[in-house]
Amino acid sequence: MNINLTKLGWNETLFTKTDPAIIARVITVQRNSYRISDGEMEYLAHVSGKFLNAANGAIDFPTVGDWVAVEKLKLEKKAVIQHVLPRKSQLVRQAAGDKTEAQLVAANLDTIFIVSSLNDDLNIRRIERYIVAVYESGASPVIVLTKKDAYEEEQLTALIAQVETVAIGVPIIVVSNITGEGIQDLNTYLKPAETVALVGSSGVGKSTLVNVLSERNVQKTKDVRLDDSKGRHTTTHRELFVLESGALLIDTPGMRELQLWDGEAAVDTAFEDVEDFASACFFSDCQHDTEPGCRVQEALASGELSQDRFDSYQKLLRELAFEKRKQDQKAQLEEKNKWKQRAKNMKATYKQRGYK
Structure with a gap:
């Protein structure tokens, strides 16, 4: 057991195949620089060139609380982050x-x-x-x-x-x-x-x-x-x-607004009361509008469920569906651009080698 890392929340069951000697935890994030600790010493760190090339987006980069595999430069109190270890949350x-x-x-x-x-x-x-x-x-x-x-x-x-x-x-x-x-x-x-x-x-x-x-x-x-x-x-x-x-x-810094990135499954848990009413509707695909046997509309009429709560539930579902569509469109565009760039690179390679 690495006692120093244990102080930072590490335990041997987290990363059984990773050498504890190269593990550190991100304790501060400020723009493109990171402060990390191995429980014994703190280092100013940056990500490696290989990491930069492999990253597909912001979510791939280290954040506070992350466990990272690093190359330590102890005399300089600096380190190079090679990759982020799997996140449990x-x-x-x-x-x-x-x-x-x-x-x-x-x-x-x-x-x-x-x-x-x-x-x-x-x-x-x-x-x-x-x-x-x-x-x-x-x-x-x-x-x-x-x-x-x-x-x-x-x-x-x-x-x-x-x-x-x-x-x-x-x-x-x-x-x-x-x-x-x-x-x-x-x-x-x-x-x-x-x-x-x-x-x-x-x-x-x-x-x-x-x-x-x-x-x-x-x-x-x-x-x-x-x-x-x-x-x-x-x-x-x-x-x-x-x-x-x-x-x-x-x-963490204050957030005046919180736009959700994902969370369709979490909505079921957070709005368990609404989901319970919805599951009791006569029709399994009930839209909770004018359908007969709608338990949600009954709950709204009786006061068991507030209109504000139900409106918020529907608004969040619409917002998440909209974000999902945007994310899918972005993924499709990125994939298209990736293949375009790959075709350009291949064409340039052929030209360099004298092929027509």
Whole structure:
């Protein structure tokens, strides 16, 4: 057993055919540079030329939490990343902008804290999206609601009840970074050698929570604007921290919007309540509109299912179907361009050799 790597969450069952001496974990990603650690020393790393040539897209490149095989230059404290080892989980979203591309947020996660403040920034529909993304990642979701100290018990109960309507089977923990209330409840998920990531919008208290859980100031923080409760960007990169408990904690930059990359299977889990009603419809291909025997329409009429919840469910399914079509079109175009380039290369080779 490699004790140094164990501190970073490695165990012998992960990569039985890989020499531990060449394994490291990515602890910081900043644009095209990486900081990695083998549990004994940190290195500034970059990917090899061979890696660059073999990569098909952004999702192939290392992200925070990844295990990588590297060539170490110990005297220079530098390393070359040869390849990324298989991921047991990965949190992915659609990259911002019009470009159809997956963006990796973090990898090899056990639990993901979906952090939201209880102020005006609380957005139930956004929480739904995060739940779908987390289930799709392969990790387990936990909702963490911050700023508990700013509300009376009656207000808290009402706000938590709102979140419970979309967090079917997902633990909800309410905390105060100021008084420390609820922080102890998070320790249940901060187990030695397990990795937890924090995701959420700017200003919800992720960086402050990292400092509280680390029991030291490892992240800069800023106050939320009082006029609209909007957060200010503090964390500008993704970083992994080792806590005193032996748990590993990853902080990520705030995301105002979360466009899903994939998640059709995860929607079934995140919207288990809607799926249960849908499965009870008389027709197996029911569109939940005007068909007779539609259990979904009955639930909407009786109030068992809210219209907002059902509308959100349908919207996410449409969005995922649209993204899937775009991804398929992109894949077809890339394949076509690849064969075009290959034909050009062959033509150039024949010309160099004197063939007509």
